[in-house]
Amino acid sequence: MPHDRHAVGHSDADVLLHAVTDALLGAAGLPDIGVLFPNTEEVNRGRDSADMLRLAYDRVVAAGYRLANLDAVVHAQRPKLSPHKAAIVDRVAAILGVEPSQVNVKAKTGEGVGPVGLEELIEARCVVLLEQIKT
Ligand SMILES: Nc1ccn([C@@H]2O[C@H](COP(=O)(O)O)[C@@H](O)[C@H]2O)c(=O)n1
Numbered sequence: 001m002p003h004d005r006h007a008v009g010h011s012d013a014d015v016l017l018h019a020v021t022d023a024l025l026g027a028a029g030l031p032d033i034g035v036l037f038p039n040t041e042e043v044n045r046g047r048d049s050a051d052m053l054r055l056a057y058d059r060v061v062a063a064g065y066r067l068a069n070l071d072a073v074v075h076a077q078r079p080k081l082s083p084h085k086a087a088i089v090d091r092v093a094a095i096l097g098v099e100p101s102q103v104n105v106k107a108k109t110g111e112g113v114g115p116v117g118l119e120e121l122i123e124a125r126c127v128v129l130l131e132q133i134k135t
């Protein structure tokens with residue numbers, strides 16, 4: 001999405017995909033993204049977060065779970081996410097190989113105050129519901 005700022009990270013710093021990744025891993029009782037993909041390893045420099053999300057979800061499935069649905073919120077003063085929400089949902093669903101109806105993405109400004117409102121950072125939170133894969 002075009003913007004005059006960018007997030008800083010060791011990987012590609014995709015805040016939303018990292019939140020989704022950590023929520024999936026956490027719900028399955030697995031180690032977090034920083035343990036699976038340490039920021040001390042060169043292989044993870046500039047790494048595509050979609051790739052990490054895919055691998056993390058493979059771990060979740062291997063642990064016996066699959067996604068029922070997820071709900072994420074991006075806290076960002078700018079840019080406006082609304083025009084892009086459907087594309088973001090479709091992209092997250094495609095990465096995970098699930099239906100777009102299983103993915104919900106919301107956005108909140110910081111109402112102009114605090115680190116989000118002053119555009120010092122953006123953050124994302126995500127909750128997921130997993131179901132056990134019946135064997
Ligand atoms: N980066 C953002 C932030 C918010 N929105 C949408 O704007 C509406 C109002 O947001 P408030 O934080 O003032 O409640 C709301 O519908 C958000 O989804 C956005 O698109 N992009």
Ligand SMILES: C[C@@]1(CO)OP(=O)(O)OP(=O)(O)OC[C@H]1O
Nearest residue numbers: 009010011013034037038039044
């Ligand atoms: C995934 C990693 C890999 O470098 O990426 P970062 O962009 O540093 O993102 P963050 O979520 O702060 O920490 C986890 C890192 O291990």
